[in-house]
Amino acid sequence: MSASSWRRMLLLILAITVHNLPEGLAVGVAFGAIGSSESATFAQACSVAIGIGIQNFPEGLAVSLPLKAAGFSTWKSFWYGQLSGMVEPVAGIFGAFAVTFAAPLLPYALAFAAGAMVFVVADDILPEAQTGGNGRLASWGTIVGFIVMMTLDVALG
Numbered sequence: 001m002s003a004s005s006w007r008r009m010l011l012l013i014l015a016i017t018v019h020n021l022p023e024g025l026a027v028g029v030a031f032g033a034i035g036s037s038e039s040a041t042f043a044q045a046c047s048v049a050i051g052i053g054i055q056n057f058p059e060g061l062a063v064s065l066p067l068k069a070a071g072f073s074t075w076k077s078f079w080y081g082q083l084s085g086m087v088e089p090v091a092g093i094f095g096a097f098a099v100t101f102a103a104p105l106l107p108y109a110l111a112f113a114a115g116a117m118v119f120v121v122a123d124d125i126l127p128e129a130q131t132g133g134n135g136r137l138a139s140w141g142t143i144v145g146f147i148v149m150m151t152l153d154v155a156l157g
Contacts, residue, residue, distance in 0.1 A: 009066045016059050017084040023052045024088030028095025036103075056085055118146075 030045035064081035068074060121142055129138030 006070070009070060012066065013063050013080070013084060016063055017087055020056075020059070020085055020088045021091045023056075024091025025095035025098075027052055027088065028092035028097075029099045031092070032096030032099035036099075052088075056088075060085060 027045075027049045030040075030048040031042075033040040034042055034045055060081040063084045064077040067077040067080055072080070126135070126138050126142065129135050
């Protein structure tokens, strides 16, 4: 097997392994959120887990078959395919843990994100508008936008 073929195969395996992280998080969040709302039930969490589990079969094959074609034994190919999916339970545990602690942190995270956007506007966009001759319009647009957003925030709770 050529070096470029080997690199492509390793890249595919790495991509599938990394792809499994958010799938594990999704299952973990589904189970961690049970009881937090009417739609967050054990049955719904099981449906998410089963759906992701079913689509993992072809992903495992996508890892195992190229390894078998490259000369790995059937068992080694099979176990490397399994190993690529082992990140899902780890990510699932993290997701279930994170969803229970994320709710109290969510207002702070959203405030940080909003502050970051205000900073980007004030630090990058307004000075750029000044050089283009539209500084006053950009400043007033920022002020009006901020007032509208604060009014909506207070009005909608």
